[in-house]
Amino acid sequence: MSDFFSNGWSVFIAVTTVVSIAACLLLLIVASKRKVMAGDNTTGHVWDGDLRELNNPLPRWWMGLFVLTIVFAAAYLVFYPGLGSYQGKLGWSQATQYQAEMEKARAQIEPLYARFEGMNAEQLVQDPQAMAIGERIFVNNCAQCHGSDARGSKGFPNLTDTDWLYGGNHETIMESIAKGRHGVMPPMAAAVGGAQDVRNVAHYVLSLSGSPHNAIAAQLGKAKFGACAACHGADGKGNQALGAPNLTDKVWLHGWGEQAIINIITNGKDNQMPAHADKLTPAQIRVLAAYVWGFSNGPAASTRTVNAQ
CATH class of the missing domain: 1.10.760.10 (Cytochrome c-like domain)
Incomplete structure (x- = not known):
């Protein structure tokens, strides 16, 4: 396995990329210098007695676009990663781009969650905006296992009852979401x-x-x-x-x-259960935990109890 972490693969990718671009450029140069061998726009190749190969050069605008793509590829490889382990002049990477976008998104939503900061679980489940946000977070991150109705399935706990393996208070649910459970x-x-x-x-x-x-x-x-x-x-x-x-x-x-x-x-x-601390902010986890807590403690739980009776 150590071969997969050596510098050899990086060199191989870089060399292959450069050779491929150079080969395309060489092909253009060779094609542009090709001359007509006969006066009737043929190359002089004849098959079956009368089948002649014509020499129809590519349009200049097409050739120009082809050259531009090669120039663009060369410039791209200078500024962005593409030559093995070379990171490019701009130092761009998918990871840094993702982190920048996540930080921007968190900065935009912080004012929204600031209003919920001083609210406890009982207050959060009474707040329509908090529960609407909690529902969206739940559908995007939890419904795949626990179901869109949070009733779970075989191997995935039902979150609408009062049977909690690790405890069902707000703080414990936050811990379960943030750190996961094994x-x-x-x-x-x-x-x-x-x-x-x-x-x-x-x-x-x-x-x-x-x-x-x-x-x-x-x-x-x-x-x-x-x-x-x-x-x-x-x-x-x-x-x-x-x-x-x-x-x-x-x-x-x-x-x-x-x-x-x-x-x-x-x-x-x-x-x-996987940890979600890397995917969700503490404020999002807090609202989500209140939403989950509300399944067995909030107004919806009371409604279920009355209907069951």
Whole structure:
């Protein structure tokens, strides 16, 4: 792999680029000096007895444009990167251009977010402008995984309920958005015992939430659940500090039922939410977190509760 980071590729690209431009220029020079070999505008080449090759030079304006493109390419390579690792006289790069545009955009939106600076989550969810901004940020950055309605799907948490793996207050949601989350459950089959023990623990986990289960298997699995209690707690109610799910509710992030639980105990689970601190400003994260918080705490949550009743 070290070959891909050597200076050889940079030299190869630079040489290939220069040779290609020089070859185009040479081709133009050779074509412009070509002379008619016969008096009838032919080159003197004859095929099949009477098929003659004509010599029709390219129009001068076309030749002029071709020369201008070569001159432009040479000037471009002097001022901008294009010759391997050479950065150009202007020092331009995609990264610096992107950063400049991002800084310009942030400077333009700062006055807008300044109004929200002294507002808490309860006040933000009551502000139509803040929620409109939060909705746009959510659709552009979060809806791909959590859904446009924020109800999630298998493997992606539902943000409209009150089941929060790491905590659902405004500050914790901001931390989750900014830093991301990486939840890992290691394979626990060896710690639990054999295949039958894993099945018994699965039924005990189902019993914690009052789901249909085999009572005898659940009773046998209770003693083996001790291997899981370190994260999920002896009562199975989870641990938000670790992001360990509450097993006593009926919210199943990775699938419900005996086989789904057996698969997770046997194979473990690795789930990751990416950090957004590099994509969003602190002010944007603050408004977005309030918008997400409002799903289970704001006016919309109250409306859902009334409708459900």
